[in-house]
Amino acid sequence: MARKFYITTPIYYVNARPHIGHTYTTIACDTVARRERMLGADTFFLTGTDEHGQKIERAAQAAGKTPQQFTDEVSGEFRALWRRMGISNDDFIRTTEERHKKRLQELFRRIRDNGFIYKGRYKGQYCFSDELYVDGAQPGDPCPICGRPTETVEEENYFFKLSAFQNKLLELYENPDFIRPETRRNEVISFVKSGLRDQSISRSTFSWGVPVPDDPKQVIYVWFDALANYITAIGYGSSHTGAEEAFKKYWPADVHMIGKEIVRFHCVYWPAFLMAAGLPLPKAIVAHGWLLFEESKMSKSRGNIVRTETILDVLGADALRYFLLREVVFGQDGSFSFDALVQRYNSDLANGLGNLASRTLTMINRYFKGEVPYPSHAAARSPADDAIADAARRTIREFGDFFSGFQFSRALESAWGLIAAVDRYIVENEPWSLGEKQDHESRARLATVLYTSAEALRVVTALAHPVMPEATTKIWEQMGLGDIRKVALDELAWGQLKLGTKLGSVSPVFPRADKSAIERMQQMEDQQRGVGVEETKAVVPAAPAPEKVAGTAAPATTNGGKISIDDFAKVELRVGMVKIAERVPKSDKLLRLEIDIGSEVRQVVAGIAEAYAPETLVGRKVVIVANLAPRKLRGLESNGMIVAASLEGGKPVLASFLEDVPVGARLK
Numbered sequence: 021m022a023r024k025f026y027i028t029t030p031i032y033y034v035n036a037r038p039h040i041g042h043t044y045t046t047i048a049c050d051t052v053a054r055r056e057r058m059l060g061a062d063t064f065f066l067t068g069t070d071e072h073g074q075k076i077e078r079a080a081q082a083a084g085k086t087p088q089q090f091t092d093e094v095s096g097e098f099r100a101l102w103r104r105m106g107i108s109n110d111d112f113i114r115t116t117e118e119r120h121k122k123r124l125q126e127l128f129r130r131i132r133d134n135g136f137i138y139k140g141r142y143k144g145q146y147c148f149s150d151e152l153y154v155d156g157a158q159p160g161d162p163c164p165i166c167g168r169p170t171e172t173v174e175e176e177n178y179f180f181k182l183s184a185f186q187n188k189l190l191e192l193y194e195n196p197d198f199i200r201p202e203t204r205r206n207e208v209i210s211f212v213k214s215g216l217r218d219q220s221i222s223r224s225t226f227s228w229g230v231p232v233p234d235d236p237k238q239v240i241y242v243w244f245d246a247l248a249n250y251i252t253a254i255g256y257g258s259s260h261t262g263a264e265e266a267f268k269k270y271w272p273a274d275v276h277m278i279g280k281e282i283v284r285f286h287c288v289y290w291p292a293f294l295m296a297a298g299l300p301l302p303k304a305i306v307a308h309g310w311l312l313f314e315e316s317k318m319s320k321s322r323g324n325i326v327r328t329e330t331i332l333d334v335l336g337a338d339a340l341r342y343f344l345l346r347e348v349v350f351g352q353d354g355s356f357s358f359d360a361l362v363q364r365y366n367s368d369l370a371n372g373l374g375n376l377a378s379r380t381l382t383m384i385n386r387y388f389k390g391e392v393p394y395p396s397h398a399a400a401r402s403p404a405d406d407a408i409a410d411a412a413r414r415t416i417r418e419f420g421d422f423f424s425g426f427q428f429s430r431a432l433e434s435a436w437g438l439i440a441a442v443d444r445y446i447v448e449n450e451p452w453s454l455g456e457k458q459d460h461e462s463r464a465r466l467a468t469v470l471y472t473s474a475e476a477l478r479v480v481t482a483l484a485h486p487v488m489p490e491a492t493t494k495i496w497e498q499m500g501l502g503d504i505r506k507v508a509l510d511e512l513a514w515g516q517l518k519l520g521t522k523l524g525s526v527s528p529v530f531p532r533a534d535k536s537a538i539e540r541m542q543q544m545e546d547q548q549r550g551v552g553v554e555e556t557k558a559v560v561p562a563a564p565a566p567e568k569v570a571g572t573a574a575p576a577t578t579n580g581g582k583i584s585i586d587d588f589a590k591v592e593l594r595v596g597m598v599k600i601a602e603r604v605p606k607s608d609k610l611l612r613l614e615i616d617i618g619s620e621v622r623q624v625v626a627g628i629a630e631a632y633a634p635e636t637l638v639g640r641k642v643v644i645v646a647n648l649a650p651r652k653l654r655g656l657e658s659n660g661m662i663v664a665a666s667l668e669g670g671k672p673v674l675a676s677f678l679e680d681v682p683v684g685a686r687l688k
């Protein structure tokens with residue numbers, strides 16, 4: 021019986037349309053799943069959407085839709101995008117599906133029957149954006165994941181006895197492969213060692229969720245709901261024979277692939293829930309870093325997303341797949357830019373793989389009537405031929421090793437090293453000159469050079485297939501080799517290219533991209549972003565989106581309400597740190613702040629007293645407009661203005677940073 025392999029992506033929230041951050045995880049999983057299939061594993065690849073919870077309910081409200089309508093639409097967009105990209109998922113789970121809801125309730129019941137769930141009262145801070153209970157936080161404290169201010173929540177809930185699992189979890193982490201990479205494993209270990217509190221796993225102040233069994237006033241906490249997808253999708257909790265068998269066959273998962281911000285949910289809560297239910301644990305949680313755009317995490321609320329469709333329209337899915345896996349060191353953060361994408365595309369795909377394919381196959385067509393030639397007998401062989409064969413054997417080995425360790429960029433680097441070696445080999449052996457000669461020796465040599473090049477091309481194409489399914493399928497067909505998905509990667513070896521193979525018709529696979537490709541993508545995104553700002557406002561009302569910088573003097577506008585960069589440069593925005601904060605006597609709204617902006621300490625009077633207690637501000641980094649003309653408020657001189665998002669009908673939310681920034685740094 022074939023070995024089984026079960027891999028999952030996180031299920032994506034439907035408050036935001038898909039962007040290349042989501043696509044990154046999906047591509048990585050798709051690539052692993054495709055490789056596993058080619059290695060002969062009975063593979064199951066799951067993805068889906070996370071559709072319950074208060075964040076989604078609020079987003080639907082803001083969009084003027086029912087949650088069901090809203091989630092149907094956005095979930096549909098994820099599915100359409102994956103279809104368009106040819107993602108090879110075996111199932112797509114939505115948490116609003118009946119099959120999920122029933123099986124989730126079954127899991128809840130089982131854990132409750134096992135004695136790990138009790139009723140209690142929760143009072144504390146909650147981040148709506150990450151749907152996270154922030155233990156130990158005080159009102160006004162930021163969320164440790166996204167930095168947004170947390171909100172105070174007080175309600176009766178069901179609690180999960182997480183504290184009972186501390187030692188068992190620590191034992192689990194002794195297996196170094198359970199959490200990858202090592203840095204994440206260390207973070208989780210120290211978090212668990214610092215002590216675990218019981219975890220609220222239901223909510224009672226809204227209704228968009230799955231009712232707690234036997235207590236429909238409560239809905240199951242969205243993270244409990246979401247994590248369960250990994251087992252409900254493959255049949256847990258169902259009494260149908262097919263479902264039971266699928267669950268038995270595929271569970272436990274071999275890999276849950278996730279972004280680093282949701283490590284705690286997957287490495288602490290999820291195994292604890294499974295332990296409480298008496299179910300087997302996943303074999304590995306693999307966390308990758310963030311895709312950054314313009315130096316911060318790409319995310320909808322920050323308004324710096326890049327849409328996948330833009331890249332598909334201009335360069336195609338394979339270009340994006342290759343770029344993300346080659347350019348970003350898996351596990352670490354990586355920057356995305358259109359320039360880098362096009363540069364990689366041209367150097368590695370158009371000039372690299374594409375050029376190797378077209379020059380090799382064109383010469384076989386020209387000199388051998390489109391049939392793979394016989395390599396020459398011993399006398400006409402050179403050490404360079406054997407060097408290529410050795411390099412290819414090494415590449416097959418290395419590629420596999422790197423891939424199994426999720427080191428995609430190194431695997432690709434190794435394969436592209438082989439392409440570079442073959443390019444050099446072709447240049448040094450000048451098949452085009454050999455082709456001009458008719459003597460037996462030259463023909464024999466030409467046959468060897470072209471066979472060697474074509475065989476190396478075959479090896480690289482097979483290895484790269486999981487990464488670039490479309491382009492490699494085309495190259496394979498041009499080589500006359502049939503269906504590339506049937507290649508058994510575990511048997512891939514040098515010398516398998518059959519002599520006399522008849523080539524298919526040859527055409528370029530990666531046409532060169534010029535500068536206009538960058539401009540086109542940039543323009544498409546700029547157009548979208550104009551819309552995006554409004555969307556942020558509508559979809560995530562709780563997020564501190566910079567809808568309006570209160571009080572900024574409007575510079576003269578040009579160009580239909582837009583300002584020039586020079587106008588913007590007139591506003592001196594700087595990072596400051598609050599040294600002193602106190603209420604202004606007889607004012608409900610005003611605080612007197614002393615803010616260090618690097619070059620000096622400024623007194624600023626700000627209308628934020630209703631949103632922030634003065635003591636929560638001391639030591640906090642803020643953004644101030646440093647070159648505003650001074651003005652007097654309640655007799656106090658204010659020298660600058662503090663920047664906050666002003667939410668309609670809500671309290672101001674101070675602009676802040678996710679990364680550490682030095683005091684005095686200018687924003688531009």
Ligand code: MSP
Pocket residue numbers: 029030031032033034040041042044045070246247248277278279280281282309310311312317318319
């Ligand atoms: N719904 C939860 C996950 C529940 S899993 C049981 C969630 N959803 S999310 O829509 O916010 O998606 C998170 C995942 O999308 C990340 O963990 C990551 O895999 C991917 N990414 C979203 N933005 C990303 C980047 N900017 N960079 C890299 N990956 C990103 O959290």
